[in-house]
Amino acid sequence: MLKLSNGAAADDKLSFKNRLKSDIRRNYPLYILILPVLAYYLIFCYKPMYGALIAFKEYRPDLGVFGSPWVGFYQFKRFFANPDFVRILRNTLTISISSIVFGFPAPIILALLFNELKMPKFKSVAQTISYLPHFISLVVVCGLVKTFVSQGGIIYQLVTLIGDKKVGLLSRPECFVPIYVLSDIWQQIGWSSIIYIAALSAIDQELYEAARIDGANKWKRVIHVTLPGIAPTIIIMFILRMGSLLSVGYEKIILLYNPLIYETSDVILSYNYRVGLEQQDWSYSSAVGLLNSAINFLMIIVMNKLSATFSDTSLW
Amino acid sequence: MNTKFKKLVRAISLVLCVAMLAACGNGGKEVAKEKDANTVTYWVSLSGNAMQTVTNLGETPFAKKLMEDLGVTIEYQHPAQGQAAEKFNLMVAMGNLPDIIEYAWNNAYPGGVAKALSSGIIQKLDLEKDAPNMAAYAKANPEIDRMLKTDDGDYFGFPFIRGDEYLLTSAGPIVRADWLKDLGLEEPETIDEWTEMLRAFKEKKNAKSPLSVSAANIEAFGLFVGAYGIADNLYVDNGVVKYGPAQDAYKGFLTQMNQWYSEGLLDADFASIDGATVRSNIINGVAGATAGSCGSGIGRWIAAATEEGYDLAGTKYPVLNKGDKAQFGHYSLPVTTTMAAITRDCKNKELCAKILDYGYGEKGQMLFNFGIEGESYNVVDGYPTYAEIITKNPDGLSMADALARYTVAYSEGAFVQDKRYMEQYAQLPQQKAALTNWMDTDMKDHVMPTVNLSEEERESIATAMESIKTYKNEMEAKFIMGVEPLDKFEEFQAELAKRGVEQYEKCYQAAYDRYMSR
Numbered sequence: 001m002l003k004l005s006n007g008a009a010a011d012d013k014l015s016f017k018n019r020l021k022s023d024i025r026r027n028y029p030l031y032i033l034i035l036p037v038l039a040y041y042l043i044f045c046y047k048p049m050y051g052a053l054i055a056f057k058e059y060r061p062d063l064g065v066f067g068s069p070w071v072g073f074y075q076f077k078r079f080f081a082n083p084d085f086v087r088i089l090r091n092t093l094t095i096s097i098s099s100i101v102f103g104f105p106a107p108i109i110l111a112l113l114f115n116e117l118k119m120p121k122f123k124s125v126a127q128t129i130s131y132l133p134h135f136i137s138l139v140v141v142c143g144l145v146k147t148f149v150s151q152g153g154i155i156y157q158l159v160t161l162i163g164d165k166k167v168g169l170l171s172r173p174e175c176f177v178p179i180y181v182l183s184d185i186w187q188q189i190g191w192s193s194i195i196y197i198a199a200l201s202a203i204d205q206e207l208y209e210a211a212r213i214d215g216a217n218k219w220k221r222v223i224h225v226t227l228p229g230i231a232p233t234i235i236i237m238f239i240l241r242m243g244s245l246l247s248v249g250y251e252k253i254i255l256l257y258n259p260l261i262y263e264t265s266d267v268i269l270s271y272n273y274r275v276g277l278e279q280q281d282w283s284y285s286s287a288v289g290l291l292n293s294a295i296n297f298l299m300i301i302v303m304n305k306l307s308a309t310f311s312d313t314s315l316w
Numbered sequence: 317m318n319t320k321f322k323k324l325v326r327a328i329s330l331v332l333c334v335a336m337l338a339a340c341g342n343g344g345k346e347v348a349k350e351k352d353a354n355t356v357t358y359w360v361s362l363s364g365n366a367m368q369t370v371t372n373l374g375e376t377p378f379a380k381k382l383m384e385d386l387g388v389t390i391e392y393q394h395p396a397q398g399q400a401a402e403k404f405n406l407m408v409a410m411g412n413l414p415d416i417i418e419y420a421w422n423n424a425y426p427g428g429v430a431k432a433l434s435s436g437i438i439q440k441l442d443l444e445k446d447a448p449n450m451a452a453y454a455k456a457n458p459e460i461d462r463m464l465k466t467d468d469g470d471y472f473g474f475p476f477i478r479g480d481e482y483l484l485t486s487a488g489p490i491v492r493a494d495w496l497k498d499l500g501l502e503e504p505e506t507i508d509e510w511t512e513m514l515r516a517f518k519e520k521k522n523a524k525s526p527l528s529v530s531a532a533n534i535e536a537f538g539l540f541v542g543a544y545g546i547a548d549n550l551y552v553d554n555g556v557v558k559y560g561p562a563q564d565a566y567k568g569f570l571t572q573m574n575q576w577y578s579e580g581l582l583d584a585d586f587a588s589i590d591g592a593t594v595r596s597n598i599i600n601g602v603a604g605a606t607a608g609s610c611g612s613g614i615g616r617w618i619a620a621a622t623e624e625g626y627d628l629a630g631t632k633y634p635v636l637n638k639g640d641k642a643q644f645g646h647y648s649l650p651v652t653t654t655m656a657a658i659t660r661d662c663k664n665k666e667l668c669a670k671i672l673d674y675g676y677g678e679k680g681q682m683l684f685n686f687g688i689e690g691e692s693y694n695v696v697d698g699y700p701t702y703a704e705i706i707t708k709n710p711d712g713l714s715m716a717d718a719l720a721r722y723t724v725a726y727s728e729g730a731f732v733q734d735k736r737y738m739e740q741y742a743q744l745p746q747q748k749a750a751l752t753n754w755m756d757t758d759m760k761d762h763v764m765p766t767v768n769l770s771e772e773e774r775e776s777i778a779t780a781m782e783s784i785k786t787y788k789n790e791m792e793a794k795f796i797m798g799v800e801p802l803d804k805f806e807e808f809q810a811e812l813a814k815r816g817v818e819q820y821e822k823c824y825q826a827a828y829d830r831y832m833s834r
Binding site: 061078081167171271275 | 432783786
């Protein structure tokens with residue numbers, strides 16, 4: 001990326017076509033290397049995108065994507081007119097924001113803790129153990145969660161030491177968000193911390209020595225050396241995370257929720273699943289999915305802009 | 317070192333080249349095999365039971381005999397397990413269809429069978445000419461004939477038909493028979509007797525959740541709610557289509573369930589439990605009553621239980637007053653939504669129709685239900701009796717798996733299922749008694765048939781359907797658990813009305829009327 005911008009500055013006067021030509025001549029092995037990636041995106045990400053058209057149509061399989069009649073924003077209006085629309089949007093935001101507020105700092109804290117460990121053997125064993133849940137299938141994880149929080153399960157019993165309600169935790173609307181967020185942290189914390197651990201290892205050790213000579217204690221060193229050292233990584237990860245604000249992991253929700261707790265657990269994508277796959281209302285569910293993606297796209301742009309304004313780090 | 321490395325690289329490349337050439341050779345042969353006029357392609361999901369022994373239906377003795385009888389070659393194509401819906405959607409959207417597609421067309425194709433027919437995805441049948449066996453069957457059973465055609469009177473395919481009342485009911489309430497005996501109780505018939513029984517289970521048998529049943533099964537079987545003269549969904553009452561939860565009687569059901577719940581008789585987690593939990597509850601004595609089916613319920617649970625004297629009984633669907641006949645219960649339509657259809661890309665319609673029609677004739681029915689005479693069944697006193705290869709398979713296959721090799725009776729297909737299959741499949745006396753009990757309802761008069769909604773009707777209720785279902789499921793659970801007080805029932809009805817329940821009933825009423833006048 002750096003190289004490209006330097007080159008662009010040098011051949012400023014030439015047209016883009018000529019610049020590209022000369023650059024290809026100079027760096028052709030690099031262009032060959034990137035070709036498969038470009039092809040991948042074109043074939044698997046951009047080509048199928050024309051299918052999003054059916055969000056503005058009344059899709060009929062016999063007429064195909066292009067032949068189906070146009071209906072404009074009809075499908076979107078249907079979604080807004082749904083009596084549960086406000087609730088679905090609220091749940092999506094609640095679950096998503098709680099996951100960010102609690103789930104985002106967790107791997108950073110874990111990485112900082114690992115960083116302070118002095119015994120290499122213990123450190124690597126602990127790290128490996130923390131990755132493991134990531135590799136368990138989501139279906140199995142949800143099975144575990146259900147067993148633990150239903151009546152007689154271990155977490156249920158711990159919770160009932162404080163409260164005295166008799167129903168399983170997944171039958172209480174107020175418990176769903178904590179269950180969702182905490183189990184998510186449990187499963188992903190180790191895996192997500194890898195990138196921060198990598199960033200930590202890149203911090204110059206001399207900075208720590210200098211800080212120590214200046215009389216900084218452990219805590220001060222974390223605040224003034226470690227955190228600024230990994231700040232760019234944190235910001236980039238944060239922007240990327242904001243981009244999936246509305247894409248709450250719906251597979252997990254579908255595996256965990258039940259009608260009793262719809263009021264706190266039904267999100268855009270789980271609703272979409274019920275409509276799209278159970279009723280074959282393809283155009284409608286495409287519209288809902290498209291709306292979801294559009295908001296996500298908007299979020300990532302806004303966050304990137306904010307980040308570029310207030311710090312020097314941004315995605316582009 | 318370097319030359320050694322180069323040699324290694326050369327050796328590897330050589331091996332790879334040879335492997336590629338070999339692969340090409342195989343591929344070439346595959347392509348060379350041309351599709352002759354006597355071959356048809358047949359897309360169908362391979363049943364889980366058949367999957368135990370074969371990877372393609374064509375390898376089973378059943379399919380071989382079928383091809384031999386008809387003198388044709390059938391190339392079966394199967395979607396990967398669990399991906400049938402995705403595959404089906406892709407196929408109809410992308411075109412290039414196999415000659416025959418067997419699937420739940422009416423549910424899976426947007427707009428249902430009528431739409432698939434009018435848009436030309438599947439070919440219309442001239443019943444007399446194309447399918448003489450099915451035409452004869454339809455003539456002999458006018459009730460079924462009505463289910464075989466669209467509102468316009470067009471015949472569209474070869475559905476799986478359950479050929480006897482006996483095959484239409486296979487699930488219902490199940491209780492611990494040995495507990496009843498210990499406690500000196502009769503099998504419960506009324507709701508009050510149920511209450512008494514559940515209390516006894518709780519107090520004297522220490523059952524933690526005497527009644528362990530999921531909300532989904534309560535709805536699907538119309539269990540308990542039927543005692544109040546309604547179903548938990550759409551049903552027909554003297555020619556009028558009604559949505560059960562919108563009726564006043566629904567409150568009676570909710571009140572009763574709420575009472576059971578607050579007494580600790582109904583499983584506290586009924587809204588979230590799944591089949592596996594119910595199974596372990598009923599096997600381990602946590603529960604004494606539940607709902608389930610004949611084969612995967614009673615049969616498997618009795619086999620899995622380790623407790624001495626463990627026994628189950630399928631009891632009658634409960635009613636309010638002793639001596640009444642239950643109005644509602646589990647009931648599947650004789651003509652299911654699974655159907656083999658001849659697609660628009662089929663070039664040889666007569667041949668496909670001949671193949672599919674076979675399962676509706678006398679000879680074909682024997683093959684589809686019982687397999688090969690002398691091998692998988694013998695006729696004893698005029699009754700086709702499964703041979704030992706099915707009932708006590710020498711290779712240790714379960715009866716269902718063995719059946720899947722010689723017949724399609726256990727799963728679904730384009731044929732008429734025979735009562736005599738079920739009589740032999742349900743082997744335990746408990747299962748036979750359960751079926752008799754469960755069948756004793758008038759559900760036949762109340763069941764909503766498979767109707768064709770017009771495009772306008774479909775559109776006008778598309779959003780309402782999901783919204784009503786979500787709201788009803790949520791409120792049902794809340795009322796039963798006491799999260800919402802029952803005096804809010806009128807508000808519940810008002811909200812249902814706001815969500816368009818009247819329009820919902822109206823559309824189905826119109827479609828039902830068209831159905832009845834076919």
